[in-house]
Amino acid sequence: MSAARKLACVVVLAVCAVSLAANWLAPAGYAKQFREVPNAPPSHQHLLGTDEIGRDRFARLLYGTRISLLLAPAAAFVSTVLAALVGGLAGYIGGTSLRLARGFTDLFLSLPWLFLLITVRAVLPLNVSPLVSVLITFLILGLLGWAASARVLSTSADALRNSDFVLQARASGSHGPRLFLIHVLPNLKPVLYAQFWISIPVFILSEANLGILGLGVAEPLPSWGSLLRELEGMISFRDEPWRLVPLVLLIIVMTSFQMLLSNEETA
Amino acid sequence: MLLYKIARHVAAIIALVLLGGLLSATLVRLAPGFDSDEHELDPGLSAESVRALRASRAGEHNILYFYADYLRAAAHGNLGTSHALGQPVQTLLRERWPVTARVAGIGLLLAWMLASTLAFSACLWPLPAYEFLGITLSGAFLCIPAAVLALISVILNAPGYLAIALIVFPKIYRYSRNLLSKAYAMPHITAARARGLGEIRILARHVLPVTGPQMIALAGVSVSIALGASIPVESLCGLPGIGQLAWQAALSRDLPLLVNLTVLVTLVTLLANSGADVMNYMLRPREL
Numbered sequence: 087m088s089a090a091r092k093l094a095c096v097v098v099l100a101v102c103a104v105s106l107a108a109n110w111l112a113p114a115g116y117a118k119q120f121r122e123v124p125n126a127p128p129s130h131q132h133l134l135g136t137d138e139i140g141r142d143r144f145a146r147l148l149y150g151t152r153i154s155l156l157l158a159p160a161a162a163f164v165s166t167v168l169a170a171l172v173g174g175l176a177g178y179i180g181g182t183s184l185r186l187a188r189g190f191t192d193l194f195l196s197l198p199w200l201f202l203l204i205t206v207r208a209v210l211p212l213n214v215s216p217l218v219s220v221l222i223t224f225l226i227l228g229l230l231g232w233a234a235s236a237r238v239l240s241t242s243a244d245a246l247r248n249s250d251f252v253l254q255a256r257a258s259g260s261h262g263p264r265l266f267l268i269h270v271l272p273n274l275k276p277v278l279y280a281q282f283w284i285s286i287p288v289f290i291l292s293e294a295n296l297g298i299l300g301l302g303v304a305e306p307l308p309s310w311g312s313l314l315r316e317l318e319g320m321i322s323f324r325d326e327p328w329r330l331v332p333l334v335l336l337i338i339v340m341t342s343f344q345m346l347l348s349n350e351e352t353a
Numbered sequence: 354m355l356l357y358k359i360a361r362h363v364a365a366i367i368a369l370v371l372l373g374g375l376l377s378a379t380l381v382r383l384a385p386g387f388d389s390d391e392h393e394l395d396p397g398l399s400a401e402s403v404r405a406l407r408a409s410r411a412g413e414h415n416i417l418y419f420y421a422d423y424l425r426a427a428a429h430g431n432l433g434t435s436h437a438l439g440q441p442v443q444t445l446l447r448e449r450w451p452v453t454a455r456v457a458g459i460g461l462l463l464a465w466m467l468a469s470t471l472a473f474s475a476c477l478w479p480l481p482a483y484e485f486l487g488i489t490l491s492g493a494f495l496c497i498p499a500a501v502l503a504l505i506s507v508i509l510n511a512p513g514y515l516a517i518a519l520i521v522f523p524k525i526y527r528y529s530r531n532l533l534s535k536a537y538a539m540p541h542i543t544a545a546r547a548r549g550l551g552e553i554r555i556l557a558r559h560v561l562p563v564t565g566p567q568m569i570a571l572a573g574v575s576v577s578i579a580l581g582a583s584i585p586v587e588s589l590c591g592l593p594g595i596g597q598l599a600w601q602a603a604l605s606r607d608l609p610l611l612v613n614l615t616v617l618v619t620l621v622t623l624l625a626n627s628g629a630d631v632m633n634y635m636l637r638p639r640e641l
Contacts, residue, residue, distance in 0.1 A: 193369050193376075196626070197619050198581035200499075201599060205615050208603035209380045291498050295585055298500035301603055317504045318589070333501060340496035 094342035101339055105152035112145030117306040127328070134328050137316065141306075147332055150308030154290055155339070157224040162285035164228030166235060166278055173236030174278075177243025178270050187240055194233035202230055203292060207301045219304035223296060227289045235281035242277045246270050287343040294336065310336050358634050362627035366620070371424075373619050377612040378420040432613050437605035442613045445598060453594035456587065457579040460517025464575070467518065468525035476533045476560075477552050487530060491523035500585035513590040520582040521575055528571055532564045539563070566633045573629030577622040 104111065124140040126132055134143035176187030194202075206226050214222065246252055247270070255269045290310065296302035297311010298318070305312065313332040320329060398406075426433065432442035471490070475483040494502070499520045506516040536542070537560065545555050583596030591597075595614060602611040 193372055196369060196577075196623050197373065197615065198577050198622060200581040200584045201615050201618050204584065204599060204603040205377070205611050206380065208606050208611055209608065212604070212606060294498040295500045298498065298504070299585060299588060299600060299603075311498075314498065314501055314504075317501065317508075320504075320508055323508065333497075336498070337493070337496045341492065344492060344495065 090345050091348075094345035097338060097342040098346070101151060101335070102155055105148050105155055108145070108148035108152055112142060112148050114142055114145055116146045116149040116308050117141065118145075127326070134331055135326070138319075143328070143331075146308040146313060147335065150310055150313045150332070151335065153220060153303065153307065154293060154310040157220065158227075158286050158289040158293065159282075161224040161228035161231065161289045162282050164225070165231040165285050165289075166282040168229065168232035169235035169239050169281060170274070170278060172232065173239035174243045174271070174274055175266075176236075177240035177245075178247055178266050180244060180247055184240060184244060187236070191233045191236050191240070194230075195237070199292070200295060203227075203296060204299070204301055206230060207296065212301075214304065216304045216307035219302070220307060220309070223293060223302050223309075224289070227292055231285055231289060231292075235285065238281060239274065239277055242274055243270060246273055283343075283347055287340055287347070290336075290340065290343075355631070355634065359631055362631065366623045366627060369623060370616060370620055374424070374612075374616050375420050377615055378423060380608075380612070433609040435602070435607050435610040437602065437607040437610070442610055445610070446595070446613070446617065449593060449595050449598050452592055453580070453583050453587065453596060456514045456592055456594060457517055457576075457583050459514040460582070460586075461521060461575060461579045463514065463518035464521035464525055464579075465572070468522050468529060472526055472530045472533055473556070475530060476537050477556065487526055491526040494519050495523040495527075498585075499582050500589060503586040503589040506586070507590055513586045513592050516586045516590065517579055517582045520586070521578050524578055525571060525575055529564075529568060532567055533560065536560045536563045562638070565636065569629045569633050569636075570626075573626040576625035580618050580621060 118141065120126075120132070120136055120140040120142065122140070123132070123136055125138050126136040126140075128135045132142050132144065134147060136142055137146070172187055173191065176184045203226060207222070210222055210226075252265070252269055255265055260269065293302055293309060294311045294314055297309055297313075298315050300315070302311040303309040310332060314336070316329055317333065320326070323330065423433070430443060432446070434441055435445060438445065468491075471483065471487040475487050497505075499516075502519050503513070503516045505511075506513060542555060542559055545559055550558075580596075583594060584599055585596070586592070587594040587596035588600040595618070599611060599614045601607070602614065
């Protein structure tokens with residue numbers, strides 16, 4: 087592992103650890119309003135100041151980071167499982183199933199990602215509790231984000247189906263689910279892992295976009311999307327630069343992911 | 354052969370749009386609250402009027418009937434009425450499409466100019482500064498959500514197409530840079546250099562013919578990226594285009610409008626990709 091990748095790994099782990107310690111670092115919580123100090127600048131009590139209704143920005147950043155960083159991998163897991171089911175199985179079976187799966191995948195990929203996301207999000211109720219909104223947002227990401235991974239997995243599974251060792255396993259009497267589970271699936275693992283890790287930053291960015299557009303996690307629960315929405319009220323970067331901290335943290339985490347994934351993407 | 358290829362693309366586009374439309378109609382039909390109509394809450398309406406309102410929507414209960422009705426009306430140029438804006442969808446599309454076409458078009462053009470300038474410069478003059486500039490710029494813009502770039506353009510008073518250009522640029526740069534690097538690493542390029550061929554001649558005669566087809570395919574894909582970027586950019590920069598319309602439709606759960614917009618954008622995306630494919634076919638080297 088190169089030094090840059092090690093550093094990226096440390097950064098991601100450190101940010102995760104700090105966000106998991108939110109309960110101890112910011113015991114007041116993300117929803118408590120300090121009504122006597124709305125829109126306050128950074129101070130000892132409020133490290134990043136308070137928002138327009140007096141909530142501590144530092145606490146909201148920690149809790150928001152926790153939600154985005156924990157649920158994006160969960161959504162990536164859902165999408166990878168779906169991709170393995172659609173792409174992996176179709177590639178393994180081959181023939182008409184593979185053609186049908188690829189047609190369906192192409193249909194999904196031809197829909198612009200953000201258009202698809204906001205259409206499906208709008209189909210579901212918008213006035214829901216914050217917790218339900220979190221589940222809806224990340225489930226949508228997981229359920230709709232499988233297509234690109236499925237395309238890659240179907241190609242890999244198709245190549246494995248025609249490989250020598252699978253042919254030999256077939257000749258030895260192994261077939262059906264046993265052949266898939268024992269011989270094909272373990273060889274698909276590296277592709278599955280790569281697709282899982284590649285999906286995480288994509289989902290983090292998608293959640294941020296949905297949040298800024300008001301279609302993501304509902305108030306008062308914070309997420310990177312809802313925190314970045316505060317930038318909407320900014321007139322100049324010089325006035326309240328501490329409001330840019332969520333964006334800076336997002337850029338640092340995304341850059342770290344890019345450095346970590348640089349080998350996976352080129353593979 | 355060319356006509357056959359075009360016909361195949363047209364058939365595929367029609368099939369995908371019909372299938373996409375059916376999926377969208379299914380989503381709309383199954384959406385919570387589909388059966389309810391706020392007009393029924395009007396205390397001025399009699400029980401008979403409410404019954405008549407319900408009867409008028411009775412045909413929408415079966416998804417296939419609902420979709421068949423939608424297609425029949427669409428064939429006559431009637432795409433339905435927007436619930437939220439109270440205007441015919443086709444009027445809204447006619448008014449909004451030119452704005453999106455202009456903003457996304459200029460944004461795409463700028464993105465391609467910036468990406469290809471940096472990618473070609475890094476290959477033609479392999480200086481670390483070009484490489485560093487390209488990687489840093491594309492990496493930075495890849496890490497920023499499209500909506501944040503739109504907000505930054507609002508704060509800096511920059512035009513919306515600049516935000517679209519910066520959203521699309523990193524994807525074009527990274528892909529084209531990789532393509533060019535692989536092409537320049539080929540043995541015949543090294544041989545051409547060893548024989549004293551100029552860089553411009555190598556680029557025009559040996560690199561572009563190799564990378565051209567994939568660049569054209571990338572141009573088709575970049576249309577889809579630009580259209581996707583139009584949602585946050587138009588919504589946050591206050592540009593009255595298709596993207597802003599989609600956002601307004603999503604916030605007010607105006608599903609008929611949203612479905613039409615998604616089908617339209619899918620159609621444009623498919624046309625762009627098919628156009629790129631047909632162009633590649635026309636430009637392919639002919640066998641003697």
